[in-house]
Each structure stands twice: as C-alpha cells, then as structure tokens.
Amino acid sequence: MGKALNxxxxxxxxxxxxxxxxxxxxxxxRFAGKPERxxxxxxxxxxxxxxxxxxxxxLKDFIKISLKNSPKKKKTWSLYNxxxxxxKPGAITGRFPEIxxxxxxxxxxxxxxxxxxxxxxxxxxxxxxxxxxxxxQTAGCDPTDQVMCxxxxxxxxxxxxxxxxxxRAEEKQSIVLPTFTGKLHMETYLCFISGDRESVxxxxxxGQLVWDKQ
Numbered sequence: 003m004g005k006a007l008n009x010x011x012x013x014x015x016x017x018x019x020x021x022x023x024x025x026x027x028x029x030x031x032r033f034a035g036k037p038e039r040x041x042x043x044x045x046x047x048x049x050x051x052x053x054x055x056x057x058x059x060x061l062k063d064f065i066k067i068s069l070k071n072s073p074k075k076k077k078t079w080s081l082y083n084x085x086x087x088x089x090k091p092g093a094i095t096g097r098f099p100e101i102x103x104x105x106x107x108x109x110x111x112x113x114x115x116x117x118x119x120x121x122x123x124x125x126x127x128x129x130x131x132x133x134x135x136x137x138x139q140t141a142g143c144d145p146t147d148q149v150m151c152x153x154x155x156x157x158x159x160x161x162x163x164x165x166x167x168x169x170r171a172e173e174k175q176s177i178v179l180p181t182f183t184g185k186l187h188m189e190t191y192l193c194f195i196s197g198d199r200e201s202v203x204x205x206x207x208x209g210q211l212v213w214d215k216q
Contacts, residue, residue: 046098054090057103057154058082060161061110064152067165068111068193068202088112103156106207110152111193113202116142118149118192123208125179125188128215132175132192132208144196145171152191152205153177170194185214 062082069081093108094101118134132151137143149167168175193205
C-alpha cells in the first residue's frame with residue numbers, strides 16, 4: 003500500500019487492480035486484485051465466520067440487550083463483534099470443510115447475576131416450556147429478575163426469543179411455536195436479566211428438542 007502523492011490529481015475508486023481511498027485523513031492506493039489461490043487456512047477462517055454469522059444473525063435484538071453491559075465488552079467493538087468473539091472459535095468446531103456449531107458451547111449473554119439452576123425444557127402441543135428453580139436463598143438471586151429465552155432452528159437459520167419473560171420467582175416460561183408442518187431441531191437457551199435491565203446472568207444451554215408435526 004502506498005500514499006497517493008498529488009491530492010489534486012486523485013481519482014478515488016478502483017482502476018484495474020488498484021483502489022484509491024482515504025485512510026486516517028490521507029489518500030492511499032493499494033493493490034486490490036484477487037489472489038489466484040486461497041489457502042486452506044483462509045478458506046477455513048471465512049467458513050468459520052460464515053457459520054458464526056448464521057448462528058448469530060437471528061439473535062441481533064437479543065444480543066443488544068444481553069451483551070449491553072458485558073464485562074468483556076471493548077470500547078471499539080459493537081455488540082455483534084463481541085458476540086462473534088465469544089463464539090468464534092469457542093462454539094465453532096471441526097476442520098475445513100467440515101466446520102459446524104457446537105450449540106452446547108454457544109454464548110449469548112455474559113454477566114454477574116446467578117444463572118438459572120435445575121433448568122429443564124420440554125415441548126407438547128406446539129408449546130415449548132422452560133422451567134427452573136428460583137434459588138432465592140442464593141445471594142444475588144432477585145425474585146424480580148426476568149427470564150430471557152432463545153429457541154434456535156438451525157435447519158432454517160431462524161430463531162425465536164423472549165426478551166421480557168417471566169419473573170425468576172415464577173419458575174416457568176412458555177413459548178407458542180408458529181404453524182409449521184414437518185420436523186425441525188431446536189436448540190434452546192436461558193438467561194436472567196435484572197429488573198432495571200442493567201445486569202444479566204451468563205446464558206445457559208438448556209438442550210435440544212425435536213419438533214415433529216408429521
């Protein structure tokens with residue numbers, strides 16, 4: 003990459019294999035031709051990023067709340083970038099080209115209040131039910147904490163979330179699934195958020211369900 007020496011003669015944009023643009027207040031020109039061959043390492047990184055984006059894209063609204071006050075947040079990162087850093091490579095497994103998500107290791111919330119304990123998830127008549135124990139004798143467990151839930155549908159790259167759910171003390175949250183015919187796998191998660199919406203627990207993986215409407 004080199005500096006463009008005469009700013010009066012600069013034409014921004016791409017010309018052939020070179021592109022000219024401003025960076026840190028200076029005009030620069032760099033080679034922009036495509037390399038003839040990509041290494042397996044480059045391809046693996048791109049595929050890992052694509053898999054991570056597929057995991058996180060349905061959950062952008064959830065992440066805006068669950069990671070807002072994360073202790074792992076950096077000033078220069080967006081919340082989405084933070085979510086990427088938490089899950090790539092942690093929840094991304096395998097070797098190129100067999101790269102996939104380990105859903106049990108995915109992280110969608112990072113915080114300091116106590117996590118849901120003795121949690122369970124079940125499905126009946128197109129209703130997913132999450133349960134937990136309030137554990138109110140443990141320091142930091144406030145009965146007015148609210149649950150936040152995730153249901154991911156990996157086969158169709160979609161998800162459902164509850165952002166303002168039941169109170170910790172209520173110990174149950176139900177989600178009615180949309181109309182669907184066929185069979186889908188669901189990956190499920192819980193976390194708590196404080197009543198003032200300023201603190202969260204770590205997210206916990208509550209397991210996989212199979213939704214079979216046939």
